[in-house]
Amino acid sequence: MARLFRRREDRCVVALCATHLLEDNRRGAACAAFFTQACAVNVAFAHAWAGRVELPVVEGTGNKALPELLPGLPEAGLEPGDFPTFLTKPDGGCRAYLDLVLQQCRGFEEADHEAEYMASQWGAKTVGPTVPSAYLDNRLPDDVSYGFHFYTPMTAESKTWLDARPASSFVYVSFGSLAAPSSDQMAEVAEGLRNSGKPFLWVVRASETPKLPQGFIDEVKGRGLVVTWSPQLEVLAHPAVGCFVTHCGWNSTMEALGIGVPMIAMPQWSDQPTNAKYIEDFWRVGVKLRPDAEGVVKKEEVERCVREVMEGKMSHEYRKNATSLSDKAKKAMSEGGRSDSNIVEFLGKLRLNESVEAPCSVDDNHGGEPVK
Numbered sequence: 001m002a003r004l005f006r007r008r009e010d011r012c013v014v015a016l017c018a019t020h021l022l023e024d025n026r027r028g029a030a031c032a033a034f035f036t037q038a039c040a041v042n043v044a045f046a047h048a049w050a051g052r053v054e055l056p057v058v059e060g061t062g063n064k065a066l067p068e069l070l071p072g073l074p075e076a077g078l079e080p081g082d083f084p085t086f087l088t089k090p091d092g093g094c095r096a097y098l099d100l101v102l103q104q105c106r107g108f109e110e111a112d113h114e115a116e117y118m119a120s121q122w123g124a125k126t127v128g129p130t131v132p133s134a135y136l137d138n139r140l141p142d143d144v145s146y147g148f149h150f151y152t153p154m155t156a157e158s159k160t161w162l163d164a165r166p167a168s169s170f171v172y173v174s175f176g177s178l179a180a181p182s183s184d185q186m187a188e189v190a191e192g193l194r195n196s197g198k199p200f201l202w203v204v205r206a207s208e209t210p211k212l213p214q215g216f217i218d219e220v221k222g223r224g225l226v227v228t229w230s231p232q233l234e235v236l237a238h239p240a241v242g243c244f245v246t247h248c249g250w251n252s253t254m255e256a257l258g259i260g261v262p263m264i265a266m267p268q269w270s271d272q273p274t275n276a277k278y279i280e281d282f283w284r285v286g287v288k289l290r291p292d293a294e295g296v297v298k299k300e301e302v303e304r305c306v307r308e309v310m311e312g313k314m315s316h317e318y319r320k321n322a323t324s325l326s327d328k329a330k331k332a333m334s335e336g337g338r339s340d341s342n343i344v345e346f347l348g349k350l351r352l353n354e355s356v357e358a359p360c361s362v363d364d365n366h367g368g369e370p371v372k
Contacts, residue, residue, distance in 0.1 A: 032346070035124075036250065037250055037271050038250060038271065038274060038275060038278070039124075039126070040073060040074075040274055040278065041084055041271040041274050041275075043070075043072040043073055044070075044073070044078075044083055044084060044087065044274065045084070045086075045087075046072075047070050047072075048087055052070060053070070053083075053087065055087060056087065056088050056089060057080045057083045057087045057088050058080050058088060072116075074281075074282055076281065076282075078274070078277060081273060082273050082274055082276075082277040083273065083274060084270055084271045084273065084274055085269045085270055085272075085273065086270065088273075125342035125343075125345065125346055126338070126339060126342060127339050127342055127343055127346075129254030129255070129257065129258050129329065130254070131233070131254060131255055131258040131259075131329075132144055132145055132146065132233065133333070135233055135236075135237055135255070135258060135259055136258050136329055136330050136333045137330050137333040137334045137337075139333075139334070139335070144233070145231075145233065155230075155231050155234070157225070157227060158201065158225070158227060158230045158231065158234075158235065159234070161201065161225045162201070162235065162238045162240050162241075163240075165199055165240035166240065167239045167240060168239070168240070168241070168242040168319075169198075169199055169240055169242055170198065170199040170200055170201060170240055170241060170242055171193065171196070171198050171199070171200040171201070171242060171243055171244075171245060171264075171306055171310065172200070172201050172235050172236065172241050172243070172244045172245070172261075173189070173193065173200055173201065173202040173203065173244075173245040174202075174203040174230070174232060174244075174245075174246060174247075174252070175203075175246070175247040175266070175268070176246075176247045176249045176252060177205075179247045179268045179269075180207075180208060181208075181211070181268075182211070182296075183211040184296055185296055185297065186204075186208065186211040186212055186213075187211075187212075187213050188296060188297060188298050188299045188302065189245075189297070189299075189302055190212055190213050190216050190299075191213070191299035191302075192297075192298075192299040192300070192301070192302020192303045192306065193220075193224065193302065193303075193306070194216075194219070194220055194224070195299060195302075195303045196302070196303045196306040196307060196310075198242070198306055198307075198310055199223050199224065200220075200223070200224045200225075201224075201225050201227070201230065201235065202224065202225070202226045202227075203227055203228070203229065203230045203232075204226055204227075204228065205228055205229075206228045209226075209228070212226070232252070232255065233255060233259075236255055236256055236259045236261050237259050241261055242262075242309075242310050243261065243262045243263060243264055243286065243306070243309045243310055243318075244256050244261045244262070244263045244264070244286075245263075245264040245266060245302075245306070246263055246264070246265060246266065247266055247267060247268045247272055248263075248265050248266070248267045248268075248272040248273075248275040248276045248279065249272060249275075250271060250275060253275050253279065256285075256322070257283070257285070257322065257325045257326065257329065258326055258329045258330075259326060260319075260322045260323045260325070260326030260327075261322055262285050262286045262309050262315070262318040262319050262322050263279050263285055263286035263309075263322075264286055264287055264288075264289060264305045264306065264309055265279045265280060265286060265287070265288040265289065266288075266289045266297060267288070276288045283321060283325060284317065284318065284321050285318055285321045285322040285325065286309055286318055286322075287305050287308055287309060289301055289302065289305055
């Protein structure tokens with residue numbers, strides 16, 4: 001890094017971790033932190049750093065996030081289980097990461113709601129979700145992917161299966177690149193999907209396939225397709241998709257919102273419980289799966305939620321709300337939209353915008369990715 005700043009043209013560093021910017025700033029570079037989580041998650045971390053939240057946040061400690069205690073979060077408040085797991089289980093192997101994210105909040109002050117909270121006192125600008133342009137404003141039609149894949153594509157197999165399905169008819173299931181549910185949990189999800197009677201496309205990484213019930217793949221063949229990888233953006237944008245069963249990782253959440261797909265939330269760790277809370281209670285684009293006392297989501301719960309989102313009395317509202325948020329994302333990403341304007345203003349402050357015309361980014365009311 002030190003060698004980079006010997007060149008006069010290196011004028012700005014944008015980093016995913018604010019603590020890494022201290023040395024860069026000392027070397028004379030303009031610096032900006034790019035927070036890649038929901039504004040609500042950053043606000044929660046800021047309150048923890050300021051000592052307004054006693055850690056760990058657990059039931060029975062009086063830590064419910066009432067608005068008068070934690071400004072910037074929804075007036076309805078968050079229950080302890082809705083907070084990021086780094087705040088509810090700080091000694092569960094993630095203490096070092098908790099210390100890192102809280103250090104980013106030095107100097108943050110109190111203000112109002114989510115994005116406004118961050119903007120009014122921290123100078124943050126929302127510029128998300130950072131979904132490829134082809135799935136939002138389409139100003140860059142060739143921008144169709146993130147440019148990398150962790151797993152081997154199975155595009156042809158998935159596309160053939162998708163193209164044979166009617167509109168809004170199938171359930172897409174994926175728990176991301178890292179989540180590793182137990183064998184018992186995988187069996188419950190499998191049984192719930194089978195019992196729902198709905199067609200489904202389930203992405204199960206090769207390392208996780210041994211956890212599936214014996215004979216399950218053959219048993220559901222035709223109505224269900226299990227693959228080790230699938231082009232998620234293409235799947236979510238396909239007219240046959242009816243809902244998305246997701247671990248609520250921020251990328252997956254923003255992709256579904258940007259494209260306009262209702263969700264069934266099954267959070268695992270980190271910021272995912274907070275994202276799930278917003279999916280169900282604030283954005284109202286789906287429901288959250290409830291685990292039992294042992295922390296396992298049972299097959300009956302999986303079946304119930306699939307039916308509720310796909311054909312229940314609220315299914316039309318979930319899809320309408322998802323479509324509305326998608327429209328807002330596309331508008332914000334378009335030229336002159338809020339996120340587009342924020343990027344232009346940000347670059348202008350760095351005096352880098354002279355050669356930049358209509359940069360492309362997108363914003364969401366409650367979930368934009370803030371640059372500070």
